[in-house]
Amino acid sequence: MTSTATTGTVGHEKLTMAQALNRALRESMAEDDSVVVFGEDVGALGGVFRITDGLTAEFGDTRCFDTPLAESGIVGMAVGMAMNGMRPVVEMQFDAFAYPAFEQITSHVAKMRNRTRSKVSLPMVIRIPYAGGIGGVEHHCDSSEAYYAHTPGLHVVTPANAADAHRLLRAAIASPDPVVFMEPKKLYWTKEEVDLGAELPGIGRAMVRREGTDATLIAYGPSVPVALEAAEVAAQEGRSLQVVDLRSIVPFDDETVCAAVRSTGRAVVVAEAPGFASVASEIVARVTERCFHSLAAPVRRAVGFDIPFPSPKLEHVQLPGVDRVLDAVDDLQWDLS
Amino acid sequence: MTRDLDLLLPSPHPVELIDPTGQTVAEAAHELPDDAALLRAFAGLTTARRINDQAGALARQGRLAVYPSSHGQEACQVAAAQVLTDDDWLFPTYRDTAAVVIRGVDVAEAFLPLQGAWHSGYDPHRYKVAPQATPLATQLLHAVGVAHAARLRGEPTVALALCGDGATSEGDFHEALNFAAVFRAPVVFLVQNNQYAISVPLARQSVAPSLAHKGIGYGVPGERVDGNDVAALLTVLGTAMARARAGEGPQLVEAHTYRMQPHTNADDSRRYRQDDEVAGWVQRDPLTRLETWLRQHDLLDDAQLAAVTADADQLAARMRTELARDATPEPAELFAHVYATPTPQLVEQAAVVADELSREDEH
Numbered sequence: 001m002t003s004t005a006t007t008g009t010v011g012h013e014k015l016t017m018a019q020a021l022n023r024a025l026r027e028s029m030a031e032d033d034s035v036v037v038f039g040e041d042v043g044a045l046g047g048v049f050r051i052t053d054g055l056t057a058e059f060g061d062t063r064c065f066d067t068p069l070a071e072s073g074i075v076g077m078a079v080g081m082a083m084n085g086m087r088p089v090v091e092m093q094f095d096a097f098a099y100p101a102f103e104q105i106t107s108h109v110a111k112m113r114n115r116t117r118s119k120v121s122l123p124m125v126i127r128i129p130y131a132g133g134i135g136g137v138e139h140h141c142d143s144s145e146a147y148y149a150h151t152p153g154l155h156v157v158t159p160a161n162a163a164d165a166h167r168l169l170r171a172a173i174a175s176p177d178p179v180v181f182m183e184p185k186k187l188y189w190t191k192e193e194v195d196l197g198a199e200l201p202g203i204g205r206a207m208v209r210r211e212g213t214d215a216t217l218i219a220y221g222p223s224v225p226v227a228l229e230a231a232e233v234a235a236q237e238g239r240s241l242q243v244v245d246l247r248s249i250v251p252f253d254d255e256t257v258c259a260a261v262r263s264t265g266r267a268v269v270v271a272e273a274p275g276f277a278s279v280a281s282e283i284v285a286r287v288t289e290r291c292f293h294s295l296a297a298p299v300r301r302a303v304g305f306d307i308p309f310p311s312p313k314l315e316h317v318q319l320p321g322v323d324r325v326l327d328a329v330d331d332l333q334w335d336l337s
Numbered sequence: 338m339t340r341d342l343d344l345l346l347p348s349p350h351p352v353e354l355i356d357p358t359g360q361t362v363a364e365a366a367h368e369l370p371d372d373a374a375l376l377r378a379f380a381g382l383t384t385a386r387r388i389n390d391q392a393g394a395l396a397r398q399g400r401l402a403v404y405p406s407s408h409g410q411e412a413c414q415v416a417a418a419q420v421l422t423d424d425d426w427l428f429p430t431y432r433d434t435a436a437v438v439i440r441g442v443d444v445a446e447a448f449l450p451l452q453g454a455w456h457s458g459y460d461p462h463r464y465k466v467a468p469q470a471t472p473l474a475t476q477l478l479h480a481v482g483v484a485h486a487a488r489l490r491g492e493p494t495v496a497l498a499l500c501g502d503g504a505t506s507e508g509d510f511h512e513a514l515n516f517a518a519v520f521r522a523p524v525v526f527l528v529q530n531n532q533y534a535i536s537v538p539l540a541r542q543s544v545a546p547s548l549a550h551k552g553i554g555y556g557v558p559g560e561r562v563d564g565n566d567v568a569a570l571l572t573v574l575g576t577a578m579a580r581a582r583a584g585e586g587p588q589l590v591e592a593h594t595y596r597m598q599p600h601t602n603a604d605d606s607r608r609y610r611q612d613d614e615v616a617g618w619v620q621r622d623p624l625t626r627l628e629t630w631l632r633q634h635d636l637l638d639d640a641q642l643a644a645v646t647a648d649a650d651q652l653a654a655r656m657r658t659e660l661a662r663d664a665t666p667e668p669a670e671l672f673a674h675v676y677a678t679p680t681p682q683l684v685e686q687a688a689v690v691a692d693e694l695s696r697e698d699e700h
Contacts, residue, residue, distance in 0.1 A: 036489075062489055068519055073478055073512035080482015083461070084426075085490070088482075100508075107472050108479070111456075114674045115468050117666070119460040121677060152675050176677040204680070251680035 012195050018188040020162035021051045021127075023196065024169035025089065029059050032087065035173060037064040039074055039091030039127075048093055049129055049188055075101040075126060079108050082122040082178075089173055095130040096139035102147070109178045110153030125172045125179045130158075131222040131272050132319055133186030135312035142309055143273035145221075148180040149249045149282070156249040157203055158182040160224035162192045164247055167200040175203065184222035206253035208260060212242030215266035215329055218257060218283055220246035223270040223320065230270075230325035241329065249279055254286060261287050262294040266332040268302055270325055272318075275303035297333035345558050347549035351593050352573050353563040357621045359629025370571045372636055374419070378567045379631055380645045381415035382624045385435035387649035388444075389598075391656045392434070392451070396602040400660050402453035405432045409565070409597030412623035413529045415439060416570035417497055420578050421465075424487075428467045428480040428498040432529075436499070440466050444652065445659040454665040473504040477513035477526060484522040484581075495523040495581045497574070503534025505551060506542050514555040514589065523581035525574065526557075526589045529564060531596035536609035552589035564592030565623040568630075595621070668694060 015023070029035045037055055039047075043066040046053030055064035067074050071092055078088035092098035098105075105126065112122050132141035149156045157172055157179055159165040165183070172179035201207060209224065210231050219227035224245045231241035244260045246253065261267045267287055271280040284299045302325040304318050354365050361369070369375070389408045396404040407414050410432070418439035421427060429437050437447050442459045449458025450469070457468035467483075470476035480498035487494035504510055505528060517524045528548050532539050545551055549559030562573045570592060577588035595618040599606040606615075631637035672679055672687035679687070 068512070068515050070512045070515070072509055073481075073516045076475060076478025076509060076512065077482040077485065077516055080479035080484070080496075081486040082482070083467070083479060084483040084486035084494075086486045103472065104475060104478070104509075108475060112468075113676070115456040116461060116674075117455065117457075117670065118674045118677075119462065120468075155676070251676075252682065254681060 012193050014191050015162045015194050015196075016189050016191050017159070017162045017165045017183070018049055018051055020166040020194060020196070021169055021183065022053055022055075024166045024173070025052065025055060026058065028089075028170060028173040029055065029063060034085060035087045035089060036062075036081065037089045037091070038067050038078075040067065040069055040093050042066060042091050047091060049185065051127070051183075052091065071098055071101040072104050075104040075109065078124050078126075079104060079112065079122060082124040083112070083120055087123045087173060089125040089127065092126060092128045094136075094140045095128055095142040095144045098126070098128050098144065101126075105148070105154070105180070106151050110151045113177065114153060121176050122178045123176050125169070125181050127181045127183060129185040129188075130182045131184050131186065132309060132315050133222060135315065137312070138309070141315065143271070143304065145182055145249055146273060146278050149279055153178070154250060155179040155203055156182065157247065158184065158221035158249065159247065160184065160187065160219075160221055160245050161194075162190070163194040163196070163198065163200060166194070166196050168203060168247065171202045179203070182221060186222055187225070190225075201247075204248050204251040204253060206244050206246045206248070206256040208242060208256070209245045210241070210243040212240040212264065214240045214264060215268065215332055216242045216244060216260045216264045217268050217270055217325065218244045218246065218260075218287075219270040220249060220279070222272055226320060226322065226325060227270045230322045230329070233322055234326060234329065239329070252286070254290060257283070258287065258290045261291045265294050265296040267295075267299045268325060268328040268332070269299065270302045270320055272304050272320065274306045275301050276306045278303065296336070297331075300328040300331055302328040342553070345553045345556065347547060347559040347561045347591070351561040351563045352569045353566050354568040354572060355566050355626055355630045357565070357626055359626045359633065361630070367569070367572045367576075369568050370575070372634075374571055375568060375627065375631065376636060378415050378419060378571060379627050379637065380648065381419060381439050382411045382567060382627060383645045383649045384439060384652060385411035385414045386624055387653050388435045388438055388656070391653040392448070393598070393602065395656065395660055396451075401448065401451045403601050403603060404451055405601045406598040407432050407435050409618060409622070410529055410531055410594045411435060412565050412567035412570055413527065413592050413594055416567055416574050417499060417527060419571060420574045421497060422493075423465070424492065424494045425578070426465045426467065426480065426483050426494060426496040428476045428496060429469045430476070430499055430501065430504075431469050431471050432501070433469060433499050437466055437469065438652075440464060442466055444656050445662075445664065448656070448660055449664055452660060452664060454663075474500055474507035474509040474513065476500075478509055478516065480524050481513050481517045481520070481522050484517070484524045485520050488521075488523055493582055495525060495578050497525050497527060497578065499527050499529065501534065502528060502530040502532065502539050502542055502548060503537065504528075505548050511555070514552060514557050514587070517587035518555045518557045521584070521586040523584070524587040525577040525581055526587065527574065528589070528591045529594055530591050531594050533596055533600070533610070535600045535604065536606075538609075547591055549589055549591035557587050557589050559589045559591065561591040561593065564594030565621045565626070567623055567627055
């Protein structure tokens with residue numbers, strides 16, 4: 001880590017998503033004294049995934065600090081600090097370890113603006129490393145996004161590449177509203193060529209990652225690379241698949257998603273979470289309601305099964321891979337068109 | 338970091354400065370507040386009792402959807418408001434409307450939730466009063482955050498966070514004490530131990546020697562006080578606030594009091610406690626003991642009492658006028674305060690509601 005923070009870096013460089021997130025935190029902290037980072041092991045250690053690496057050394061232990069090991073305490077204290085002029089960015093160590101904070105998140109983080117008729121806003125970010133694919137043990141691999149997406153008052157954002165991780169975290173910290181920032185931990189170490197100075201759409205906008213004409217794959221977070229790989233394989237088999245990356249689950253970008261689906265007339269939603277009552281279900285409902293007359297087949301899902309997340313040796317059974325995605329694509333009633 | 342256990346232990350008996358018969362307690366370890374503070378407290382007690390009586394009546398008339406009364410706990414309500422400076426924050430619960438009003442919140446704003454019109458009715462920043470908390474103990478952590486933020490900026494703010502005996506069983510109570518202690522946050526936790534969590538008595542919440550002892554495990558000094566003695570409350574809370582302001586960290590204060598009325602007007606307390614138990618606490622009433630003491634010390638006469646009562650009556654009259662008004666916000670506001678900028682979906686849904694309501698009007 002270099003010791004100086006740079007803002008709006010221009011030029012291409014190779015970064016992992018973890019480094020891009022770290023850069024976003026450093027830039028936001030350098031720009032705004034009210035940005036404070038805290039949680040478990042985020043200080044000297046730099047976080048178990050090193051996202052907060054070097055922040056305490058650079059900004060001091062009043063700006064980036066370790067807390068007692070209690071997630072409700074972390075989020076509850078962040079609520080109070082946000083009420084009193086700060087912009088807390090808190091880290092939940094793993095998806096399932098955020099559950100002790102559930103009451104604070106759903107009853108206070110999400111509702112304070114509404115409760116006070118906008119007299120109190122809570123500009124805070126709750127960072128949650130989530131989802132599987134890293135061979136994690138129990139409680140380390142949940143896809144918990146639906147809990148937060150179902151709660152009015154929260155923004156729920158999830159990047160799928162390093163550039164978006166940087167852009168969206170910067171936007172999340174600057175947001176006047178609380179953002180649940182879900183980081184696909186299996187993508188933390190993927191190195192990419194990125195231009196952190198590039199203009200990218202903010203929170204609430206989806207992006208088309210790959211153009212295609214036969215069907216649309218709608219994915220977010222850890223499932224975007226799976227969808228892109230599936231599209232690559234399909235192309236070799238003569239089928240042209242478009243890939244949409246949601247980036248933001250709430251607010252949901254109906255405009256981009258529906259325009260994409262209307263252009264192809266077929267869609268598959270790809271997501272790791274158990275499919276029942278999931279974000280994927282919501283996407284199917286929205287697309288069906290809005291694009292029914294453009295659809296040549298029912299919208300399908302390539303998602304996780306309705307089982308607790310398996311142990312490492314069995315996680316490949318649960319995670320939707322290229323085959324599950326292409327099987328769903330195969331089911332899109334091609335014979336009828 | 339270890340602390341001397343003796344500094345953390347509450348006193349063997351609750352601190353009492355004026356006894357239930359209105360006499361000064363001999364050889365008390367603390368000094369009485371000055372005369373002006375006690376006269377101000379008496380006016381506050383009279384106001385708080387009047388608020389409880391008036392709100393109870395309005396609830397019976399159906400003008401309030403519900404009212405959780407602090408009848409019997411007025412000394413805690415008054416002391417909690419009176420020890421605050423303009424810099425300090427109050428974190429009240431749903432039963433602390435009297436404290437909220439005495440802190441300075443307008444009655445029309447304070448009672449908006451109880452009218453069933455909106456979840457909170459005042460600007461927390463304007464009064465430095467957090468929204469009254471309905472979930473138990475969650476607001477204690479918010480108080481720690483407000484206090485910690487102020488301390489980081491070098492401001493003199495202390496947060497006074499209220500909860501009841503039942504809330505001490507919640508996890509957030511313990512996390513709040515621990516976080517406040519670890520970060521040396523200027524917070525004073527006041528537990529109004531009114532003996533019941535709806536129907537469940539204190540014995541089912543805890544077998545600790547007292548609730549004030551719960552601070553020991555976190556390195557937070559605990560103190561217990563007669564919660565119906567406003568003089569003792571002012572002294573003990575005032576000392577705790579001063580310590581916190583001086584950077585000496587949080588303190589836990591347990592006030593022994595009693596909820597004289599049911600949990601709310603919707604509760605039937607005869608299912609779980611005897612009338613004679615309630616009657617016993619009438620003898621400990623916080624108003625009569627201070628009135629007796631003030632009269633004995635020639636600080637209160639009939640004319641002054643009449644003036645104090647008239648002020649309280651005036652507030653009650655204002656409650657009747659204000660709370661007869663329908664202050665329900667327009668339905669469109671339901672979509673206006675979810676996010677700073679409504680999402681496209683909320684814009685669509687607000688239009689649906691506007692359409693539904695316009696058709697209702699046509700019928």
